Amino acid sequence: MxxxxxxxxxxxxxxxxxxxxxxxxxxxxxxxxxxxxxxxxxxxxxxxxxxxxxxxxxxxxxxxxxxxxxxxxxxxxxxxxxxxxxxxxxxxxxxxxxxxxxxxxxxxxxxxxxxxxxxxxxxxxxxxxxxxxxxxxxxxxxxxxxxxxxxxxxxxxxxxxxxxxxxxxxxxxxxxxxxxxxAGGGDSSINLPVVYVEAPTDYLSFQLSVEGLKGGHSGVDIHEERGNAIVFISSIIDDILENAKISLTSLEGGDKHNAIPREAFSQLYIHPESVSDAQNSVANRARALRDEFGTMEPNIDIKFTGSNELPNKCLSDNSQMELVRLLRTLPHGVLKYSHEVEGLVETSNNLASVKKINDDINIVCSTRSSISEALESQRRRIRIISEAFGAIAEQEEAYPxxxxxxxxxxxxxxxxxxxxxxxxxxxxxxxxxxxxxxxxxxxxxxxxxxxxxxxxxxxxxxxxxxxxxxxxxxxxxxxxxxxxxxxx
The missing domain is CATH 3.40.630.10 (Zn peptidases)
Incomplete structure (x- = not known):
């Protein structure tokens, strides 16, 4: 051969x-x-x-x-x-x-x-x-x-x-x-305690997916402002929550701390009378995201489809609200460019992954900066944001x-x-x-x-x-x- x-x-x-x-x-x-x-x-x-x-x-x-x-x-x-x-x-x-x-x-x-x-x-x-x-x-x-x-x-x-x-x-x-x-850098592993309750028996099961994004390296590609699947899907769910009765059963996306998330998925139950409102929310946010990222993310693929999966547990109303708002609040992307070197990203954060670990939801952020004080300032910011939503951010020593x-x-x-x-x-x-x-x-x-x-x-x-x-x-x-x- x-x-x-x-x-x-x-x-x-x-x-x-x-x-x-x-x-x-x-x-x-x-x-x-x-x-x-x-x-x-x-x-x-x-x-x-x-x-x-x-x-x-x-x-x-x-x-x-x-x-x-x-x-x-x-x-x-x-x-x-x-x-x-x-x-x-x-x-x-x-x-x-x-x-x-x-x-x-x-x-x-x-x-x-x-x-x-x-x-x-x-x-x-x-x-x-x-x-x-x-x-x-x-x-x-x-x-x-x-x-x-x-x-x-x-x-x-x-x-x-x-x-x-x-x-x-x-x-x-x-x-x-x-x-x-x-740049130096350090990760934050954020653990959000959540409460699971019995799933409603009269709701319909749906899956929401965001796929087709470029992804890439969370350091060298971050300046291109590529789409982040976790940012996208949390914004869509946030909009659904504003307009429809839903119960979130799962939300996951991303994998590696140093990769921009390309895909994210969520399983959710929707009240029958809210299905149309939920579909409109997804369609409107999908359209807005394509308008905003279309030339950068030409292959963006957002789907909202009925599902045969019927999980028997879902997040409580308060837990799903805390999770979505935490994801919506955590920073992603370039936070500051260097004043000394034109075009050089000085400080950034990658909202890298979200998944269930045991009974908690785990979120990983990867923060980078060429200024050690700026790096630690942003890592403290992440701790403060996490604590505001009842989560705990664990941070190992940053690398130089x-x-x-x-x-x-x-x-x-x-x-x-x-x-x-x-x-x-x-x-x-x-x-x-x-x-x-x-x-x-x-x-x-x-x-x-x-x-x-x-x-x-x-x-x-x-x-x-x-x-x-x-x-x-x-x-x-x-x-x-x-x-x-x-x-x-």
Missing amino acids: TSVVEGLKPEIIWKHFETLTKIPRPSKHEGKILAYIKKFANERHFEIREDETGNIVVLRPGSGGGENAPIIIIQSHVDMVCEKNRDSQHDFMNDALKLYIDNGWLKADGTTLGADNGIGVAAAMALLDLPESTPLPPLECLFTVDEETGLTGAFALNGEIVKGRTMLNLDTEDWGEICIGC GWAPNINSPVLEITTKVYTELLAKDPHICAIHAGLECGVIGEKVKGMDMVSFGPTIKGPHSPDERVEISSVDKFWDLLLKILNELSKK
Whole structure:
């Protein structure tokens, strides 16, 4: 069977990436990919260091004249966000991804692709696979775990397993950008106690659904003001409550804390005399949402249909009112842009998920900011809002941002090589997303870092895709930077 990536350049990266797509690697379930990397390193007789969390470092000695150069850390994370379309039967714990090429982009059929950060992992493995004559400094290829659910691997990193103090992070997703800073962030897990009562026997059962939204990364895509399915569905239910007699039995939407919700669903009972009013409310709100988001969300699909499901419990009138109003009050989207860097989102919040856990309704918000005080201010705001509706917001310690250093030696080298290679300057930037650089920089003092990578669109959604041509340019840049660093 012909490989989908056959003939793509650089062959060495695509070969490794295709292998990665056959190995299940959901966040918190990285055992298979870690075992593969260790086997790969052992077969090449490379030293391996490992910490208790599962982070591993594979050491490649300097070569081609770079034997005595300073150690360079090549950093990537092995886990991937596992999102799929509702009609997909894909099993992320066992199945290989199904790849295809669409107009110069590599995609996966109905699921996330895992190019975030699989391309970075593949590039690190490709470096380890290069001939011994290749001009390279000593490399510490650092593979971290569980980045996507809160930078867990980076937080728990034992800094003793890395000796280098210059790091190339391969997790930036816009070719041509050299990232030198990122936002910090922290999640809020909001638990709303609710009361369930016997469902009315004379009401009719309906399902309300919001589907077809783009979703995307709650950091790098938040400025596009894409639709949020939880925001949409709660606004529709709020309107129904104003005009009809209903009893809410369930409301769920979203999944990952760092993904903008694409879908949301609600099961509800409606008094027979209120059905027409409820249908009008849904139609009016759907029309308004299409008018507001139509060009951004052309595939928005809002359905309100009769249901054969007949749950025997529903929320009390007070509980359903508290839930809907809490969802309507919690912030979502860009909260502030930077005054210093034009176009850079400074502070945002993602209303990420809502679901039933035991007897409570759990809501997750993911807040980001490049200003630590602003981050904590917004997290306190979320606590205050939650308490006003009788909920409790649990918040773990936020992860740190990465402060830009425009005088960074590795930035100077990277910029020089990029300009010589492409005859134009790179875009030096900071991003509104959590990179492991911020946490690793706190763990290992004195670390000099930059981040770059190929173009990846739609990360954390089934629309994820990587631009094939940018991978070749990214690889060329990486090799030339390391060639330059091997001369030090």
